[in-house]
Amino acid sequence: MSLDAKTVTRIARLARIGLEPGEVNALGQEMGSIIDWVEQLNEVDVTDVPPMIGTGLAKPRLREDRVTDGNRRDDVLSNAPDREGPFYTVPKVVE
């Protein structure tokens, strides 16, 4: 079943992806057919089955609380699309 325009628009807003009005219907159809296809998981009995969160092969580790990296401000900023001195710029957020 195709996702309706309102749903697609809401999801795109959550994902911060701008859509052209002309894209919404086609996307709704494609997403709807993928969602229909994954619905087959409803056949599976998952009573008392725990969710798998990772493979569980790596053990959580503790380490000494000390600085291991840092003082690389210019490296960190080197790919900024726009900056003023050591700051990233964005459009005005607070009036």
Next chain:
Amino acid sequence: MSSMHDFTLASARDALKARKISAVELTNAHLDAIKRLDGRLNSFITRTPDQARAAAKAADEVLAKGEGGPLTGIPLGIKDLFCTNGVRTTAASKILGNFVPPYESTVTSNLLRDGAVFLGKLNLDEFAMGSANLTSAFGPVENPWKRNGSDAKLVPGGSSGGSAAAVAAGLVLGATGTDTGGSIRQPAAFTGIAGIKPTYGRCSRFGTIAFASSLDQAGPMARNLQDCAILLKSMAGFDERDSTSVDTPVPDYEAALTRGVKGLRVGIPKEYHAPGMPAEIEALWQQGINWLKAAGAEIVDISLPHTKYGLPTYYIAALAEASSNLARYDGVRFGERVNGSSLDALYEATRAAGFGEEVKRRILIGTHVLSSGYYDAYYLRAQKVRTLIQRDFLNAYENVDVILTPTAPSGAFAQDEKPTDPVQMYLNDVFTVPASMAGVPALSVPAGLDAQGVPLGLQLIGKFFDEETLIAAGHVIEQAASFTHRPAIHAGVSA
């Protein structure tokens, strides 16, 4: 000069150590091949010939002193998903079109530590999302193989399509790949080369651009399993900068190559007899069974009952993780920016312009399955089914040592035969996804050609951290198949 293109990674290593060839001439021969063939194949996004020549020269100096690491002077290609210090790293996306990492990924650091020479960054599906290398912002990659009597451009598979094509065409002696649901194994099968997806946690993910973090795993792609074994030893190892890296010793994979399969129990899962699978793939699978049996393995019929749920589970889990991971591309700290009148407008315009269609579709579905009201129905349920898929494998390994299946349900298809339905495209990964979901290691080896002369691969799936048994069993298949075919487009063929 053409003999320079007959080397495997292992034989080049031995020739370099014996000073029969120099690293500079080996690198130059490969750079020349790239220049000759890659305008067409498009397997590289970024070429680094100057750095490569400098590294080869340094390698010769080390080798002249009788020193050097396991890969000193070996020309490799790096999938453009691994961050390389000072060299543009794009993930084949417009949004990272000018991204120059100020640091090196752990996997590539390890290869450099061992002396490898990088020839450049290899093409892939955008953010590793695809099975045909058709979604790259830098254009599709052409498979160097041709169907008999046809010049149709075939896809190299994906997402590591550039890695696969470059290795198959002899442009590099080996390449790094990453595999989230089959992205090493399926392109390896499509291009007649070998590829290993190691156990999740075997290779560090640090500095590898994330797609689905609980699945992404780096691995080697090369002409044969000996070459893959050499690369894997170098790439693998514990890394404290990856919280899912596992601290377990790295064995000498190359030494496992000739162990044989005598007494090994090989499982054949009945669920992999997929409806509609071409008869020649069934036949190849049976051939693989016969080869292993003839070498002394015991064949055991097994069942992996949740196989059919692998793909839908994968597409929920992987897309949910992708939507979270790709949230970082917001046009503020790095990557391309498209300005807007407000911060939200900037985000929306940046992401609309920077991501391709398939990536947008996947982020949107991932966002949907994680959104309030849908999380339990989709994401949580998929994680539970994932547990059942993993249990299938763990149960099977009570009784068998490895599992043999085809790698993909078809050989390489033509670029213009791409299915228009996304779900049809996803079916390419039907045999590779379950092992990814379980986190177990798997590999693909070339095992034959189809009726049209296009390579087909067989997949072996193993126990956690038992890549050695996989390599040993894979090598038996390699030797029995004696796959010495070369693609139509190859560095060793004069144009």
